[in-house]
Amino acid sequence: MSHVLVVNSGSSSIKYRLLDMDGRRTRARGAVTRIGEEGAELAHSSGRGDPVTRSGPFPDHESGLRAVLDAFAEAGPDLAGIDLAAVGHRVVHGGARFSRPVLVDDAVTEVIAGFGPLAPLHNPAAAEGVRVARRMLPDPPHVAVFDTAFHHTLPEAAYTYAVPDSWRSEHGVRRYGFHGTSCAYVARRAAAWLGADPAEANLIVLHLGNGASATAVEGGRSVDTSMGMTPLEGLVMGTRSGDLDPSVANYLRTAAGLGPGEVDALLNHESGIRALAGDNDMREVWRRADAGEHGARLAVDVYCHRLRKYIGAYLAVLGGRVDALVFTAGVGENDARTRERALAGLEGLGLGVDPERNAAPESGEREISPEGAEIAVLVVPTEEEWEIADQVMELLGGRG
Template identity: 60%
Template sequence: MTTGTRILVLNAGSSSLKYQLIDMLDGSRAAAGLVERIGEPAGRLAHTPRSGPGREELRFFPDHGAALTAVAAQLAADGLGLDSPELAAIGHRVVHGGRRFTEPTVITDEVLAEIRRLIPVAPLHNPANITGIEVARGLRPDLPQVAVFDTAFHATLPEHAARYAIDRAVADEHRVRRYGFHGTSHRYVSRATARLLGKDPAEVNVIVLHLGNGASASAVAGGVCVETSMGLTPLEGLVMGTRSGDIDPGVVFHLHRVGGLGIDEIDALLNRRSGLLGLCGDNDMREVVRRSQEGDAEARIAFDAYVHRLRKYLGAYYAVLGRVDAVAFTAGVGENSAPVREAACAGLDALGIAVDAELNSVRSDRPRIISPGYARVTVAVVPTDEELEIAQQAFALVHTAVE
């Protein structure tokens, strides 16, 4: 029987491993950290305990197994080892769950095989997620391992929103449809926004703008996602740090037939050399804003293109929802860039959307309202907490299983 009250959350990337150990009694972090540059000579582990100074290891971590073993040693030094009876489960972020996985799921061999089968629709993410799962299962085979899927929150999209208008048989054969991503963040932020308004999520319609290096929007009606900007892959939608977002599919054919670019080259162009980076050479919004304010024409165009796409989605999702109670900005850019928030909401008074300049300029790690009192729609900055969301879902699942 699972009696522990702590969840270890793992987010495995291709060359990184983020982790947090969360105490579910109060949602506090017992420890957190990051292993980066796994497989490279100059690897780094940065560990932050609940109290006391942080610690750092600079050495070679040959693979994720070595990285997680080092993390376990750091946790053990704090008296929080992986063998602790207080550990209830390990929660794993898994990017793509397809149509099958719409809820947090205890990982079995069958589940792992299905996640592996989904690699063709998430080639950059699912393989790393699988590696993290396999390593964790090897270290603690007796402990429940729970997958929480980025796509799950968007599984409620109506069929007319999830379907692309292509031949149905072809789409079904190759599982081509809109899945959406960043779902863990959208779920957490939409509920946190309702709490900020003092209402039940079922009573609130929210447009969530998750703006980081990757960016996505969602329309959430009464706690249920009805539209989202990312699609089959995380490439669709908003302008991002290095991704193009929405683009005429004909551009791909043009670049191949006329430009002579191969499919892999076009893939790399649209995913890694586009967005803000492609427009002005910087994918850090802070630099884009700085350069723009100093008169750099390329940076200004990049900023304006970013905001223009954002405003298009704001208007579109307002139409989808019919009634909007709140617009919530979150993630690195959304939480920290006052110029982006101001520009995105400028001139939308007719929709009831406005930003108070003084409130918008305040920096805080707390949820806060930045719209004036007269605005019909609340505009808020709501810091996301994907790790806590994963921990809560994993904890609820393993405890329900033993009741």
């Protein structure tokens, strides 16, 4: 059996999943959280008995990954005793250079780190995770899979900002897009649900989690997406503002004495749903809205208004030829009220939900639009780890 260990290294965490590629099943999964902080913890589950948990301290990614390998040795599967075909690394930003997965060597690792200014919360941690994993697991090949890669098919008109040429040519200022591995997986599964060739399906994919994005997919290719050079642009998100007049930063520098770094941190971590409702968990936001809190009601209204704007825009981008709108990720998969509100008023454009189908306590892939709807509305749970593993094996030619 060929296995792929998928690793997602964040600034203070390592999430992982061991996948049996032949049996299409998860053999183990877990995470190390709060690396370098108090309260660091490892949780590892292999489906054999109780999960393994360990308390830190885990001062760095090396100690965190060592704890992960120890958990595999203790609770299984023993990585030394299985056919580990590869280690696949999720990397958020590949810049304009990486349009597909790539075998990792020292040079690639340094390029990933070099994209740190484009994704300061993600790429430096990913590069460090790659370095540590290659030292500790030197035998299998390591492959980087990029969130931005799926959006390399964006046409020039969609990815170009109307800014000075030197910004674009010398500093890489353009739209890159994110959530690409999720979009690629969901688009393929949605096409299968429709009984269509992915190369012929036109879709609007709404990846709604704490981070959120909308993507127009034409014939399996990304042709427009809401996130930009960084993940800040686009939809209102859990803690990110989404679209904002770029002059706000300069105004706040003068009016409030805030530096660029302070504004950037506030827009990424203290804005969005949290800024309006006081919480970025949509379940709590709905509870507060139902209790009559103005801020929570406003948060829901703003969130869904922005969604409708992008849905309408992408209907236009796709020329009105849309086979399905697809909800995915935590909010998209589980929040029936948000799905309903996001499509409210779009019935004349062929979009809507069947109240019973939408509210049904189901999981898995499903259709929630009314019978005979002009445009299907689907819920497709995302499986980014499987998408990463499949791309890894495709790069390696399927070899174990």
